[in-house]
Amino acid sequence: MNISTRIILVNTSLPANIGAAARAMKTMGLYDLVLVAPKQFPHADASSLASSASDVLANARVVATLEEAIADCQLVLGTSARNRTIGLPQLDARSAGSTAQQHEQAGAKVAIIFGREDRGLTNEELMLCHAHVFIPTNPVYGVLNVAAAVQVLAYEVRMACLLAEDTCDEFTGTYSQRPQPVPDPLEQQGMPITLVPWDEELVKGEDMTQFYEHCERTLIAVGFLDPENPRQIMTRLRRLFGRTRLDRPEYNLLRGFFKRVLALSGEKVGRGGVILTAKSSGKNDV
Incomplete structure (x- = not known):
């Protein structure tokens, strides 16, 4: 075996x-x-x-x-x-x-x-x-x-x-x-990890790395997270989404939400959630 x-x-x-x-x-x-x-x-x-x-x-x-x-x-x-x-x-x-x-x-x-x-x-x-x-x-x-x-x-x-x-x-x-x-x-745990009960692909680690970077940039853009004093906000969000175990449609939904919030906040967002700023070439995905 x-x-x-x-x-x-x-x-x-x-x-x-x-x-x-x-x-x-x-x-x-x-x-x-x-x-x-x-x-x-x-x-x-x-x-x-x-x-x-x-x-x-x-x-x-x-x-x-x-x-x-x-x-x-x-x-x-x-x-x-x-x-x-x-x-x-x-x-x-x-x-x-x-x-x-x-x-x-x-x-x-x-x-x-x-x-x-x-x-x-x-x-x-x-x-x-x-x-x-x-x-x-x-x-x-x-x-x-x-x-x-x-x-x-x-x-x-x-x-x-x-x-x-x-x-x-x-x-x-x-x-x-x-x-x-x-x-x-x-x-039996207070904060369980559960198997996704439908036939959708679970998101991989490399995608979640991009997800958290995108999430953090969004929170900074709307003034919810102060990068000089981040406290434990991202740590707690990592724990939250780690328990949730995002599948691919949920992941795409939230990435689309982050992209729209960034656009409304004045950030210029390219294809795939790339943040386009004056200092950015547009090649680095968040």
Whole structure:
């Protein structure tokens, strides 16, 4: 069973952790590894720790930014051991595995992000995610190596996939009866992420990057957002739209609204929402 969930490692310092994470992935049937600005890669330590998962390393993509890593993803889960001032919907590892499986079954591309060894993900990086994933470790000592955290999440994703279908038991060779449907864990959250209940395309990460830039420019143009004192307006809007999970028609509707508001405010708006000012060439989409 090959599972399409993407594992993203951000600014990993030790190449050995990259190799160990690749090994953890392959043992659970995950092969899509993306590295965001790793300190050292490729490296002999990564190859050594990967053992027989050298194919995962060989096919790993290295990108400069997290935005690039999630550009084609419709569900992004960020792992963190710390709560943040403005929180996202929270999922434990088991719920995250179930959620990833459900979204993948519906055709969405799913990514799980792991931060730096010493400080994890920044607030800005976590706000690119739809939910905050935590592993309920021992409260007295809850420190996990990044590769160990990858192993836990990869295992939960695999178990959710095995439970979702009638499959032959890989160890005993016997068939098991399909279990009763597992309730969507996100329905129990105060701020749920829900699957779009109709057949419309979910918007990808690269489109949402343009959406937030367009939204921010619109709020500035009408005087609602002061760029010198932005407070938490855009952070809260990111959380709001992250929970909403825009589909393509909704996205186009809101982009059209932003474009019209900007036009009424005096901004000259070109095709596709491009802002045309005296200093602009008209080539940079918002």
